[in-house]
Amino acid sequence: MKLSIYKSGSDDTEQVPYVMAVSLDGEVIPPHTSYHVPIYHDDHPHNGHGRRYNVEICGFRLESDVPDDLLVPTSRLLSGLINMARLPTYIFAAGRSMLIYPVYTVADEVFATTPGGPVFRHVELARVRRYLGDYLHTMEELGTLGRAETLHVRGVDPTTLGLIRPVFYLKKRVVGENEFWAPVFRSACGRKVYTYAASALREVPVDTGREVLDLQQVVAGALIDDHRLADQNDLRPDRLFPPTWEALRGHLQLQPYAMRYAADDGVPVELPLYRTARTYVVAEYRPHEDRYNLFLGRDPDDMRARAAQELSRRGVVGSEGAVTLALH
Secondary structure: OEEEEEEOOOOOOOOOOEEEEEEOEOOEOOOOOEEEEEEEEOOOOOOOOOOOEEEEEOOEEEEEOOHHHHHHHHHHHHHHHOEOOEOOOEEEEEOOOOOEEEEEEEOOEEEEOOOOOOOEEEOOHHHHHHHHHHHHHHOOOOEEOOEEOOEEEEEEOOOOOOEEOOOEEEEEOOOOOOOEEEEEEEOOOOOEEEEEEOOEEEEEEOOOOOHHHHHHHHHHHHHHHOOOOOOHHHEEEEOEOHHHHHHHHOOOEEEEEEEEEEOOOOOEEEEEEEEOOOOEEEEEEEOOOOEEEEEEEOOHHHHHHHHHHHHHHOOOOOOHHHOEEEEO
16 A cells, blocks of 8 residues: 655645545555545634644545644555455445445445444345444434434545545336345546446446436346346436436427326326437426436336336325326
């Protein structure tokens, strides 16, 4: 392991005056063995120590009064994070309690570790999060069962080792089948979106919103080939930010009918239908998250049935029959 510090070439040298170069060639499996971790000059003094230097690595923050004093603790932290010659692919983080759990990818499996406790493994990230969350709630380290604190997923930037927030998710939830739930991230250069599925990195170019359905098609194809998905429309984009949905909507054809249902508060909801050359699309707005969920189908009624099943499962409607199609 080789660590060194050099002056930052960033435009914001006041906030990021230095960068720590990290080489793990020989410690971790390629391709990502070299990293450039920003060293921040904290502009918000706390604990009476005045301004301090800090780095954030996989969600863990280290501080010191002098940049060089970060080298030894960073080396120790990295040594502790390396597992089976890998750094974490994801981090599960609890917002309120600020607990952090590294998640690693090994061949077809992902696994999450707990300090001095069990390791949870599965081919699906969603299942690992559930296992870990149930264990932590049972141990009352993350609230208690029935009063769950959510574990949020974050990606680990392959250049800076900082945490990155998903731009949307790809989700499959079919009765009787294993769930699939994969966070999608934007690349450091901003020109691609990517996720991990069927034992490999899957990515497509950013293309004014079209990348959402482009990546859905790529991942669906990989899961079908891996016998983990029966129908490509069972995999749907989830939790899109409003600007992403608006950009994607500009490439869809508005249809002359809508999907209708009465929400749990009795207020009628009407969602316009759109289509691409091969898929019908409807977007459900989730106001408490300020995000959109998409439902896909090969024809309008197929799409309605998929949306109705999910809305009924979540208790948004009393039955699947409460979701209908009507002229818009």
